[in-house]
Amino acid sequence: MKKTVAALALVAALAGGAARGQNIPEQTVEVIPDLTSPDQLKDPSGILPDDPIEPFLLTKQNGPFMVLAKTFRGPDSDRLALALVKELRQEHGLPAYILRTKDWPGRSNIRNIPPQADPQVARASVNVPEKYRTYDEAAVLVGDEKTQEAAVKLHHKVKKIKPKCLDEVSSIFPWREGLSKAIRTTNPYAASQDLYPHKVDRLVVEMNSGDGSIARCPGQYSLQVAEFTGRATFNEKDSAFQGHLALLKSPLRTAASDAEKMANVLRKDKDVAKLGQPIFVFHDRTSSKVYVGSFNAPDDPQAGALRDALLKLAVPLIDGKSRSKTVDTMIVPAGALTDLAPIKANFVK
Structure with a gap:
């Protein structure tokens, strides 16, 4: 698997050697491979779960410090996310949840849905016509950590996981393996002012x-x-x-x-x-x-x-x-x- 190797450092070294009149030996710079063409992407070949997704949806009570493990897009996003959540729970013993764009369209002005709604409103439900104006996307979030330090440890653990359910899932980024691109995040249902310690005024x-x-x-x-x-x-x-x-x-x-x-x-x-x-x-x-x-x-x-x-x-x-x-x-x-x-x-x- 080819990747870019210290490109900036190599350019600086070559420039410095040329300025001193030194002979620069031939060096091979590895590059990132091309993206997979969209027309070459294949449908998931594995058997995807048909369980009800509601018990696995993210709620305001989860977290608040979490790890965003994977995001799926397309018509199979719900079932792909469910397969990953079930594997993380059963094989790795991690609390994993699903957050769908149709449930939490934070980038849209959707009626009665956080964060536009009152703080007391926190539900995964969008009715017509809004649900027809959101595209299919499902994110898998991991963890019920109460501190940032605990979330950092969880992040290192999640990045090393290579779920079996992802082996048969095509990606336009062929060099990405497992959950290596997982990032730290927070529960989007939780207000940011409630997450971090504050001084009494x-x-x-x-x-x-x-x-x-x-x-x-x-x-x-x-x-x-x-x-x-x-x-x-x-x-x-x-x-x-x-x-x-x-x-x-x-x-x-x-x-x-x-x-x-x-x-x-x-x-x-x-x-x-x-x-x-x-x-x-x-x-x-x-x-x-x-x-x-x-x-x-x-x-x-x-x-x-x-x-x-x-x-x-x-x-x-x-x-x-x-x-x-x-x-x-x-x-x-x-x-x-x-x-x-x-x-x-x-x-x-």
Whole structure:
């Protein structure tokens, strides 16, 4: 098998010898062989598995540090990937999974599919018309490693594997053997900010030290009803964003106090109090948010009832009739509960 051998070093040596007037001996430079012509590629000759692929699909719980072992394209990509996954599991004892483009089209704006969807949405399902707009591709990912160091060791191990199921699979790169081109990666369903260690922001901790902080919420989920933040624009020449005085007029300056004020009004409102749910606030460097309720499951039926009740109270809370205090900004209950785990991570050293 021929490969390029230290091409740059050889060119430099020849140039240096020629400059000194030395006789350069004849040397043979090996080159990479030609690619296999597409019309010479053959269909897989082995028997491919017909097992259901769903139990082998990658999920958000796998990983997060993994190794991308192989990618298959074409009409047989699913079954080729399944054959490799089964061999890696049975022959090598490695946790292997399949990620298909049709399940996770990260390069497209597909409805309800990560990463465009809410963080709570993580499923391998694409309906029409999207599934007809994605091509056949299936990647095999290996590993459930929790650290990068463990993923490095796994990477070295995977690169040495030469699966039997690949022996009868044609490739346009005839010099590539087994899984020698495997690379390290991460589970694409896992948010990058959750993968790597982070330092606690002391300012954020200090801003959320009050009794009504979301850090004190006993549940894992809560319902966001308002967010106070700064301005945004697509116009770089917008006068509202020019100069130091523009910063002094930014609504971000009063975001924290606005959120606290709304939370206090909600706590004292008799109709909100009847709902029996606590009120929380969360402040960071870019916004302040108001939450209502404490839940332990994202699909808690009580959360749906709470959202419906708050929707009915949105107008009365800002209208002022029969109320001693009203909110200055209308509450807008979110369509889904917020997972508080990433937020509470800000307070864990």
